[in-house]
Amino acid sequence: MTEVPDAAARAAALLAELSTAEKIAFLHQHQPAVERLGLAAFHTGCEALHGVAWIGRATVFPQAVGLGATWDRSLVKRVGQAAATEVRAFRQDTANAFQANDVADKHPMVSLNVWAPVVNLLRDPRWGRNEEGYSEDPFATAELATAYCRGLRGDHPSIWRTTPVLKHFLAYNVETERDVIDIKVPPRVLHEYELPAFRGPIEAGVAAGVMPGYNLTNGVPNHVHPLINDALRAWNPDLVVCSDAQAPSNLVDREKFFATHEESHAAALKAGVDSYTDNGPDPRLTIERFTAALERGLITEADIDAAVGRVLAMRAATGEFDTGADPYAGIRADVISCPEHNALALEAARAAIVLLKNEGATLPLSTPAPGGTGTGAPAVAVIGHLGSRVLTDWYSGDLPYAVSIADGLRTAFGDQCVTAVDGADVVCLRAGETVYGPFRHQDWGTSVQCPVAVHTLQSVENGKYLTLTGDGDTDVLADAATPDGWVVKELWEFHETDDGEILVRSNASGRYLRVGDGGRLVADADAAGDATAFRTDVVTSGIREAMAVAASAGHAVVVLGNDPHINGRETVDRDGLALPAGQEELLRAVLRANPDTTLVLVSSYPYALGSAAEQVPSILWTAHGGQELGNAVADVLTGAHNPGGRLPQTWYASDTDLPAPDDYDIIGSKWTYQYSQREHLYAFGHGLSYTTFEYGDLVLSIREDQLRALTLVAETQITNSGEVAGEEVVQLYSHALDASVPSPLRRLQGFERIGLAPGESRKVVFEVPVARLGHWSEELGSFQVGAGTYEFAAGRSSADLAAVATVKLDKVEGTT
Incomplete structure (x- = not known):
């Protein structure tokens, strides 16, 4: 070398x-x-x-x-x-x-x-x-x-x-x-x-x-x-x-x-x-x-x-x-989106999917046969704007290619077995006798920074979004491939008038839309009184279209979630945990048309799902999964891949009693799974599988090294007791049973993702430095581990712990 x-x-x-x-x-x-x-x-x-x-x-x-x-x-x-x-x-x-x-x-x-x-x-x-x-x-x-x-x-x-x-x-x-x-x-x-x-x-x-x-x-x-x-x-x-x-x-x-x-x-x-x-x-x-x-x-x-x-x-x-000594100097452009990296993108997208609910083993989907009574009816209906799109976020690269969920299911089941609709209304804006559109209309809800819902209007003719263009961002054209940018110029607020019309305001510039010379749309009105009032004509009802497709299908897959550039991104906080009202309405309508429905949430954050969490038989969540999103989700839906992802944060059932966003006292305000006793929709670490795993006894021991530092060793055996191969995320938590200060209800001390074939068993061993059990002493300016009994539990999530054992520490150990 x-x-x-x-x-x-x-x-x-x-x-x-x-x-x-x-x-x-x-x-x-x-x-x-x-x-x-x-x-x-x-x-x-x-x-x-x-x-x-x-x-x-x-x-x-x-x-x-x-x-x-x-x-x-x-x-x-x-x-x-x-x-x-x-x-x-x-x-x-x-x-x-x-x-x-x-x-x-x-x-x-x-x-x-x-x-x-x-x-x-x-x-x-x-x-x-x-x-x-x-x-x-x-x-x-x-x-x-x-x-x-x-x-x-x-x-x-x-x-x-x-x-x-x-x-x-x-x-x-x-x-x-x-x-x-x-x-x-x-x-x-x-x-x-x-x-x-x-x-x-x-x-x-x-x-x-x-x-x-x-x-x-x-x-x-x-x-x-x-x-x-x-x-x-x-x-x-x-x-x-x-x-x-x-x-x-x-x-x-x-x-x-x-x-x-x-x-x-x-x-x-x-x-x-x-x-x-x-x-x-x-x-x-x-x-x-x-x-x-x-x-x-x-x-x-x-x-x-x-x-x-x-x-x-x-x-x-x-x-x-000293480039002559650089072992990486030979890397060249052929590695960018190379086959190995694309395969890794698929592997990561699969591994990130969390099966939240699977009532009655609704999933995986069986090989489809045309459903309904009509000839040639689709076996699977993919419904929702995110079902046919792959979205990026502010810190994404440009996609080298994109596989949507509808694309992935078509690959799995065949084009003739999958129909996709976005569930959006097709509307026109009418000012007098002048009509603009038609547009596909999406309501994205509100945020802390904008208590009025923001909307996108996508031209049916060219697929582009209505956006601000030209010098001063006053011209309005259907010219954007997708909502994007540091300032998102494709977002519009609808302000209703007493006459049932709307004033359309740019969320980016704050100016209102009006009809300019020659009938062109411009966004240059600073005051509502100078804006043009529009009537919204619904050309096609997205919900009716979605219900019709769902009713004729053997299974409906409703894909909901967020656009990472809208209402929840850098500089913009969400004002709650609920889905936008339009998405909730779409889901309820599809469930009425076809109870055999799977909800796929594609989002950058958790939602409080309300009644949907009880009514929908099966629910998946994935973050925006990159170029291979659709193949990954399709592999999980069809059982080609057994889901093994687990939630990295608590999904609260409601936001009504959450602390203020700037309240960082997780102990006093009972934030996160460590201290929260609120109603949780899904616990930290939660995730289901198409197989089952059994946990053996949890065996604890203490090891002391030459410097007299203590390490707790926790061992348990995991067995795949189901009929298909799967991956379990074994999680180890601790709890101080007789702590002198408020302590976490559960504190993660170890985790390991392991794959097991049917009937296979494996011993999982965690080594936890005893110093990690301590709390910070403001008086001493250091961590202190108190004497007493500590409970350890291993299991599938912070709320589903199959193996529990306790250990007693007889001395107080300090660390810096």
């Missing part, structure tokens, strides 16, 4: 050659080239949350919450490895990679510093960015994040395939006013719940950096929080801290925490922020502010050296400065 120069030494040598002005320029996200030293231009940040994003067609894996639902470290690591390999391909074979994306001229510079994974905990299912996290549990999140980072980092001892940055430190879980909100986190919650998700991958040595969140925590903006140095750098002093976009300026402009940008930037640098993502690619303001801060004595050159040195060491770790 070629000898690899020490990254820190290489960085230190380069740092010594840089002038003060050059080092200050290196504090911005976009570092300039320094030709005399052979340094190329560089920037932090390439998005790779569930595949490469924002630079073109690449393999799209399930959303992160879907990867969390796999509970499979090995699989998640392989997904991370595939994503990192494609990042390398874009970086190292730029011309071919972007030529495949029809980019002929200027190619964006691709960074090997990837901003992933997100380790924020899924405490509140109403959080707009729920899709980006792995789990509501800190242990599960840390384990899966570590696995993903291992894939991103690579297995070479010295050279990193890519350098992962964990997002977003800390207590970031609210989108509403996210850049000014102050989240109060009690000490126990901070140490027992929030910090472990970051600590796991950092101490494992597989995270190169961390990005602070926009919010304040306990009165201090995260970008100047002392825990950057006191916690993160205590775990890894070489950790690179990259700011979130525009957050450095927000310290003054939005948060008003400092009087001047020179003071705020100096404070952030001293707090430990190394790279400043501010004002886009233009570094001028960042350079001016740090230059002034240095001249005023607010910072020293040593402060600058520390930050720049860490970033240079991170660059050196990728082999950038």
Whole structure:
């Protein structure tokens, strides 16, 4: 093996050659080239949350919450490895990679510093960015994040395939006013719940950096929080801290925490922020502010050296400065969406599917025969907008191909056996004698940021969505392939008048629609009084069409859920857990027409399903599963794949008694499965199978190492007692029976996804450091494990625990 120069030494040598002005320029996200030293231009940040994003067609894996639902470290690591390999391909074979994306001229510079994974905990299912996290549990999140980072980092001892940055430190879980909100986190919650998700991958040595969140925590903006140095750098002093976009300026402009940008930037640098993502690619303001801060004595050159040195060491770790020693240098564009990665996308999409309910063994579907009384009636009716579409989210790459659920079932059963309808009304907008449309109309419901429901209008003629176009976003045309973008210009609010007409308002611009010159539609009316009032003519009733198709089918598959760009995404929190009213109405109508119905939920977050949870015989949930969504769901529906996914967060039965979104006290407010005693629709860890698993006795023992540290060993035997092969996620939970402080009802201590053939048995062994049983003592400033009896339970979910045993600890053990 070629000898690899020490990254820190290489960085230190380069740092010594840089002038003060050059080092200050290196504090911005976009570092300039320094030709005399052979340094190329560089920037932090390439998005790779569930595949490469924002630079073109690449393999799209399930959303992160879907990867969390796999509970499979090995699989998640392989997904991370595939994503990192494609990042390398874009970086190292730029011309071919972007030529495949029809980019002929200027190619964006691709960074090997990837901003992933997100380790924020899924405490509140109403959080707009729920899709980006792995789990509501800190242990599960840390384990899966570590696995993903291992894939991103690579297995070479010295050279990193890519350098992962964990997002977003800390207590970031609210989108509403996210850049000014102050989240109060009690000490126990901070140490027992929030910090472990970051600590796991950092101490494992597989995270190169961390990005602070926009919010304040306990009165201090995260970008100047002392825990950057006191916690993160205590775990890894070489950790690179990259700011979130525009957050450095927000310290003054939005948060008003400092009087001047020179003071705020100096404070952030001293707090430990190394790279400043501010004002886009233009570094001028960042350079001016740090230059002034240095001249005023607010910072020293040593402060600058520390930050720049860490970033240079991170660059050196990728082999950038010594490509001859880089084991990944040969990666080329042919790996992007290659057959192996596409197969992995299918494997991950299958593994992420959770069977929530299967009353009367409705699933899997048998080989279909035409149903109903009509000749040629469909065997399976796929109903719902999401049944014939594959949607991406803000952090997705462009799909190299897309298989919808209807497509997957057609492959399984044949075209003649599957009929798909979207269940949407076809409407026209009428202003006097002028008619616009027809459009397929979808009502997506409301959000915290918009209490009025938002709608999309999709042209029947060309399949495009009505959107804002032209200078000033005032022209209105059916011109968008799908709702998308940082500002979603395809969303419309309908404001009813006293006459039963509607005023159509752009949710993006806030302006109303009116009929302009020549009958063209424009959105330039600032006031309702200047808007055109429209009548809505229903050309075709989507519900009637859906009921007719369902009634004539042997089985109905209703596909409901969210569009990841609408009412639940970055900057937009949900205002509740219910399905949009139109989707609930569609489901009820189909059930009346055909009780033999399966509900497939394709969503970035949980729902409170109300009566549907009782009335629908079988229910599946999957996160948006990427390019292979349809094949994966079809494989589960038909039994070609036995579902093994488990819920990574609690599905509450209602949102009526949930704490406020900014209430981060999971102990006092009884958040998450650890403390919640509310009515739960589906428990944390829940998921069914087409087979059955039996648990043997749980056997506990204590092992002491040479340093007198204690480890609890828990063993149980799992047997597939059914007739088909399947995968069980064995989960181990603890509970302190006589704790001196409020303690979790259940706390996840281990999990393992195992596959078993019919009749096969396997022993599963968990090793739990006794220190993990402790609680944070504010008085002592450390974790304490109290003497007493601890109950351990192994089973299928946090609420279905088949094997239980207790162990008594006779002494108190402290740990830091």
